[in-house]
Structures are given as C-alpha cells and as structure tokens.
Amino acid sequence: MIPVLLWFLFQAAPLMDLPNVTENPYAAAADIALGQKLYKGRCAGCHGLTGDGGKGANLAVRDLPRAQTEQALYRVVRYGIPETEMPATLMAPREVWQIAAFVRSLGSASQDATRGNAAAGEQVVSAKGGCLQCHAIGLKGGRMGPALSDIGGKRSPGHLRGKLLDPAADLVDTFRLATVTTKDGRKITGVRLNEDPFSIQIRDFSDGIHSFFKEQLASVHVERRTTMPSYKGRLSAAEIEDVVAYLLTLRGNVQ
C-alpha cells in the first residue's frame, strides 16, 4: 500500500523545480555515455534503445516539438507531460541533464534514411488500407478504433510499423472490447469507455452510449483483443513504410 501511495506522491503532481539555464551543463561525451545508461533503464522500455521504437514518441528526430529548448527538455524528462502516457521520473538534476544530452544525440545521429513517402502513405490509409473505416483522422473516419489525429506525436515509427504487421502484439491499453448481458437477456458489445466496481460504460458499434450499474447485469466480459486486421502481406513493405511516414506527420494538426 505505501509504495503505491508514494509513487503517486512523486508522480502525480510534482512541484516543478526548473533550473534557470539555457544550455545543458552536462553535455560532454562522458555525460552522454552516462545518460545512455540512465536512459536504458528509465526510458528505453517506452522509447526504444535508439529512440525510434516502443510505445513512446519518436525521439530520433532533430526537432522535438515538446522540447524545443533545453529547459523544456529538462522539464519533459523530469516531470513528464501531464495527462499523457509520458510519466515523470525521479532523478537528480545532473542525471536529468545527462539523459537530456543523450536524447539530443539520438536526434542528430540517426536520421532515418529509409523513411517512406508520407503523401503515398496518406493514399494507402484512405484507400487500399481502409484505415478510415475504423479510425478518425480529422474530419474523416470512423470510431471502431482510436482516433489517429495526433498519433505522430505519441508513438515511435517502430511501434507503428509493428502495429501494422502484428496488431495484437501490443494493444492500446485504454481500448478494450466489452460485452455485457443484462439480467433481462440483452447483450451489448462495444468499446469499454470506463469501468469501476459498480458500473460500466460502453459505446456500441452503432455509436450508442450505454451506462449500466452492475447489479442490472448478468455478466460483464472484457476482452484484451483487437479488431484491427494485420497488414502483413496485404500491404507491401514499401507501403508499410509510407503509412508509417504519414502517421508520423499527424500531430493534432488537423486542417
């Protein structure tokens, strides 16, 4: 119990203490090397060892939109991005700077040469791939899957590639399918919007929103699976790269 509580104390709403500097004071080669070690333990699980894999944002780019200054990078690394999946991490200031130095080195080192063509990817997404049947991008698209309008700021190219080839391998944690059966025998299946010990909320496949107190229900069945098809074999390797390139451009900049 106490560890959980402590975790919240440190993670939830840290008082921000930002160093008042414009340059990273720990950016020598030795700092970057140490930063890499720290990164491996604390960040690589989400961002991948080279910054371009995992469920986190792409760090293998020269320009990090949420970390355009050194101070902004310090803040993101130490305090996370509130209300997103990017967590705060407890570290001493020197360690934060060393990780920050390593993150910057990821961007300048690996500019992905084999990147696909985003314009071609947009075509695949709206036509051959049929993605908009299930996903919303701006004004277009359906609601069977999560909206992709800002996916490029959230996920790495490695993760997006993996999602297209083997969608079941790594699921969106907040997107589960639920089937409930009411005591009078009605069965409703859809996306689970919320759940607690006493109630559950579901959006069915015709976009009807339902809320049930569990005492009204005979059964609740929540599944960890996806309706997203695999595109392995359905799209060529080049098309997959094009789709990934396009998805990376989606940063909430709809219209």
Added chain:
Amino acid sequence: MKIPAILLVCALAAAAQQLTYERLLHPEKEPSNWLTYSGNYAGHRHSPLTQINDSNVGKLKVAWVYQTNSLQKFEATPIVIDGIMYVSEPPSNMAAIDTRTGRALWRYRRQLPDDLRVCCGQVNRGVAVLGDLVYLGTLDGHLLALDTKTGAIRWDTVVVDYKLGYSITVAPLAVKDKIVIGVAGGEYGARGVLDAYHARTGKQAWRFWTVPGPGEPGNETWKGDSWKSGAADTWVTGAFDPATNLIYWGTGNPGPDWNGEVRLGDNLYSDSIVAVDADSGKLKWYFQFTPHDVHDWDATEVPVLIDAEVRGEKRKLLLFPNRNAFYYVLDRVTGKFLLGKPYAKQTWAKGLDDSGRPIRVEGTTPTLQGVKVWPSVAGANNWYSPAYSPVTNLFYVAVRDSGAVYYTGEAVYKPGERFDGGGFRAIAGEEEQGFIRAYKPTTAEVAWEYKLHSAPWAGVLSTAGNLVFGATNEGQIFALNARTGAPLWRFQATSLLVRSNPMTYAVDGKQYIAMTLGNSLYAFTIE
C-alpha cells in the same frame, strides 16, 4: 424475450440521435436536456422541470461528484443531451460524463503553451454542441470541434493569436449551421472580435470587429490610433432571437482599462450590446451603456430576452442589469432605450438621459492618487448568469454592492503585454454586500431579496418547481422559494471559490441539479 438484432440496432441509433438546430430552437420540448449555455437562446437559465420543487427540495442529496485535475476556477456550465453531459474544465480541457454515475466517457486534455496571456485565471465557461460535434474555445485562441462520441479532434481552427494578448474563455453558441464565439483580452488591448465558423468544417463564416477600423462608422470615437488597442472583447455568451435573426452579445471594457487619456472619445463599441445579423455578422444596432469607460465596467453580462408590455406597447425586450450598476431595458428589434435605473449603490452618474446616456458626476474619473467610486471594478453584476422565470414572471439576479478606489497609471501599448493603465483597490473597512434579488422585469422593482454574506460570484437558475438556485462565496449551494425568496435548502460544498452557474437536467426520469463548486462538479438529486 429476445429482441431481434435488427430492432436493437434501430433502438440504439435512435438513442444516439443528433442535436439539430431544430432542437436548439425548442429546448422547452425536451426539458430533460440542457442544450445551450443559458438553457435557451433567450438567456433565461430556467427549466420547466418540477420533480424537484419547493415541497421536497429539502431532501436534495449529492448523487455524484466529478473533480477536475486543476486548482484553477471551474466556471463551466455543463450541457446535457440525452443522458450525456459535456463540460469544459480549466484550463482548456473537457469531458463527456455519464449523468447517472458521474463517470467520464472520454476526456480531452489540451497541451497549452507556457506563455499564455490571461488576466484573471486559466478558466473556461463551457462548450456548445451541434450535430455530433462539441465545440471548445481554448486559452491559446483556438476553436476545436471534438467528436461527441469519442472526444477525437475533428477540426482545430485558430480564431486569434494568443501572443497578441487574446485568450478564449467563453462558451461558444451554436446558431443554425454556425458556431459563434468571442474572445477575451481586455487587459492586453486585444481588439475584440465576434466570429462565426461553419460547424462542419471550421471555416470562418464571418467576423465582426467590436472596434471599428479606419473608414468605418465609430472609428472616430477613438483618438488617433487608439482603436488598434481598443479591446472591447466578447468573453461572455450572448443570446439569439430567431424572429429578429439577431445575435445579441455584450462587449468588454475599452483598453487601457483605467487611463482614458490615451483614448479620448466614446470608444465604440466597448461596454455595449451589439446586435449582429446571424447570417452575415453585420451590425444591425448597438447600445453603449458606458461611453468612454474608465472603470473597467465590461458589458459582458448575459443578455436576457423576453416579450412584454412597456410604455403601453407589447415589445420584444432585452434585459440587462449592467456591471455599471444600472438596470437597462431595451427594445431588441431597434436597440431603443426604454428604461434604466440604478439597482445597486452607484456614485458615478447623476442618472441617464432620454437616450440612456449616463450624466456623469464630476470627480469620478480615476486619478494618480486614486478616487473612490461605487460600484467596484467587479460591478453590481458580472459574467455569471441571471435567470428569468416565465412562471413567476420574475427576473433573478445575483447583485453585488461594493465600491473601489480607482487609480490611473502609465499606458503604453505593446502587443501581447498588459495594458491596464492603472488599477484599483478595495475601500478599507467597507463590507461588500450581496443579494439574490427578484425583479419585476420591465420596471426593475424588487419583488423580494435574499441577503448574502458577501458579494457573489455565482449565477442563478430558476425552475418551474418554484425554486431559484444560487451559490455563495463561502462555498454553499442553496435553493430559495422563487415567489418569496425564503431559503429552503443548502449544502456546504467547498472551501474554494464558487464562480459558476447552476443548471438542471433529468435522466431515467429523475431530475438533477448540477453546478461546479470549487474544483468539483456536483450533481444533486432526491433518492
């Protein structure tokens, strides 16, 4: 009985019916819902629901609480459509909430820049809904359309550049196929606009500048280039009358607030009500309450539209208890002034002339050393909402009674920087007064009053259950008898500020009262 699958699908599709303009025109046909910021286009904030009434309101209990993840003021009025509540949260977030349980169906969190320009807190007063989109204005000057079912962004339009001192805190208003929205920025000299955007696409339909540019009528009411930083912002949701096809919207103080030397003239259309055509945004008429204001008395109160007899004639009226402590009745077809009289202590005007123009008292203009004037900068009324009940034919207003010491200061305009030209302070030793008052709408006679402990920052709701709901600075929500003002119920909800308005809805045949109190949204019902 097993329901055939096809039937089930139909039933759900019907439940997921869209919010059309036709429905927005007739909220009285669906009293379970609360479709616009003020409950109807006329700004009444009145509900025909009677399940909670003067005989049982004492049994009102908390049904659920939804807390926002922010200690900024939670000012929003929720919208409820068919069992789902849409509410904005500070700073520029929003949630869709199941009205039975208080559980979130989805939440939208906006990443905001660090260099926002807000005078008075990172707040938002609510959203608008039309079709399957819900609209939110943001502190960084955008108007967003989100999917009502998922919270996904469908479009994102830049209304104004926040770096010039603008922000958006107002709840938009859906009118026909457009979304009407105003801006804040009166303490930054940000020249006001009232805009309309096509609801489906986010493309701009029209823009009305509240400070006329060179060559336009009214520009001559600003000395030199002072119109460029004239403010007159539009940060409180207005009203709409489908019969006149006019949108009625209040405008804020001229910039800079307290130093009028740098902007000699009447400063149109600051501190005015503007009536613009809903299709074109063209100005039909205006009425300026406080010409050349030097006390920061924004006319950003909620205009209330009623039809009643005045001076022997049945007329379409606009009621406006102004921040400047005068209660106005205007003809909303022509803008003609019909009545104006003080409704709280005021020392700045000897009265109003036949056209409604104030006759100033000498020596009430702010000075370097400061000058004592009533009402205070917060005024006799402010952005929070009044309520009009067609059942009692009474107009309910949360009235503030206090003064302030106003002083001038340097006023040099730099885009994006504060541009106040002075300031104010409380009068030492003065105790602010506060009241809920029921007015006879066309004469401003007081039918009853309920005295508060301090000058309120929360609006009121009236219901056909013979009730008026309001809230105190001390953190209580309460209910009064709508005909007598007798207190019937209260609940201590928070130790934080209450700066919001109550509303009501029903779901599964049960009526609820909802209000943001402190940093929590409460829903009350009778078990």
